[in-house]
Amino acid sequence: MNNWFNAFYAQIAQTDLSPWLETLPSQLRHWQKDAAHGDMPKWEKVLKNLPQTETQHINITDKVEFGLANELSTGLDKKTTHLLKRMMPWRKGPYFIHGIHIDTEWRSDWKWERLLPHISPLSGKTVLDIGCGSGYHLWRMRGEGANFVVGIDPTDLFLCQFQAIKHFNPDPLVHLIPVGVEALPELKAFDTVFSMGVLYHRRSPIDFLAQLKAQLKPGGELVLETLVIEGDEQAVLMPTDRYAKMRNVWYIPSCEALKLWMTRVGFKDIKVVNEDTTTLGEQRATDWMETESLEDFLDPDDKSKTIEGYPAPRRAIFIAKV
Numbered sequence: 001m002n003n004w005f006n007a008f009y010a011q012i013a014q015t016d017l018s019p020w021l022e023t024l025p026s027q028l029r030h031w032q033k034d035a036a037h038g039d040m041p042k043w044e045k046v047l048k049n050l051p052q053t054e055t056q057h058i059n060i061t062d063k064v065e066f067g068l069a070n071e072l073s074t075g076l077d078k079k080t081t082h083l084l085k086r087m088m089p090w091r092k093g094p095y096f097i098h099g100i101h102i103d104t105e106w107r108s109d110w111k112w113e114r115l116l117p118h119i120s121p122l123s124g125k126t127v128l129d130i131g132c133g134s135g136y137h138l139w140r141m142r143g144e145g146a147n148f149v150v151g152i153d154p155t156d157l158f159l160c161q162f163q164a165i166k167h168f169n170p171d172p173l174v175h176l177i178p179v180g181v182e183a184l185p186e187l188k189a190f191d192t193v194f195s196m197g198v199l200y201h202r203r204s205p206i207d208f209l210a211q212l213k214a215q216l217k218p219g220g221e222l223v224l225e226t227l228v229i230e231g232d233e234q235a236v237l238m239p240t241d242r243y244a245k246m247r248n249v250w251y252i253p254s255c256e257a258l259k260l261w262m263t264r265v266g267f268k269d270i271k272v273v274n275e276d277t278t279t280l281g282e283q284r285a286t287d288w289m290e291t292e293s294l295e296d297f298l299d300p301d302d303k304s305k306t307i308e309g310y311p312a313p314r315r316a317i318f319i320a321k322v
Helices: 006-012 018-022 023-034 040-050 074-085 108-118 136-143 155-165 207-215 255-265
Strands: 095-097 100-102 126-130 147-150 174-179 190-198 215-229 266-278 302-306 312-321
Touching: 006 018, 018 023, 023 155, 023 266, 040 074, 074 100, 108 215, 108 255, 108 266, 108 312, 126 136, 136 147, 136 174, 136 190, 155 174, 207 215, 255 266, 255 312
Parallel strands: 126 147, 126 190, 147 174, 190 215
Antiparallel strands: 095 100, 215 312, 266 312
16 A cells, blocks of 8 residues: 555656655545555455556546456366455446456446546546546546546545556556545646545535646646536535435536536536436446445336436536636
8 A cells, every 4th residue: 555656646746747756745645544444454454465467458448447358277266256245335447357347337438438438538638537536537548548547536435446457557647646636735737537426425515626626737637527407507406314315415506507617616617418308227336336326216106216206317418617
């Protein structure tokens, strides 16, 4: 764990990201002390026991696939599957590791296919993904030619899942840093910032939008995906308690309301490029995520509503410039 971030420090020292070094090492030292008291030692043991393989086949252009099945013996295949399953639940993916299909709760590849035709080319870009989970989209960004890809997410399990995947493709230009967006200084250093599935978890969505803007270079692009409701620019849903059994949902705006918020913060050229209701095929329980999923969050008699009676999850993708 102590060595996971040293290469990142060295890489950003001579770049526009160098101001981050004023705060990040101290933040990660504090994180390591806290992580040592949870499940991190168990997951570190899993990482140490993953087999050393010669991964010849790498595909990050139309999926995330590292290695072929014939590169692992039958016994090693079963051992690797067992180790990776010790890091359940796997929520964002899917991943294909030497023939092992990590069938995650979310088909994150579907989201990527929806947004990819609408974003500016990533080739040669420095890219940030805020709230990146286990890092599935980081690999897809790299597959589109991004020169340096950084994800941030404070969840210990997601970092370990990312490290498990990276074990089979140790690309030095893809990193996950376990901090939240509030820990970021105003870097103004990224060509593209992604934030997918985070806005509605923030108590202050306006402050969050300002934090996203503060990471972008002049002329940079924001790719924002979030829950929305139908309505005009004043329409916002604030759940009384839970939304789809989630306690940490604060504000779900209409597309027009969110466009207004983004305008007030200073974003320009704001476009809604996709709006879709989440289907039971895109989010579901699997052998790699065995607890409740979308089907359990909806009204069993009316799938157009959550179990609490709110509109069922509907998601939109926004593209904007600074």
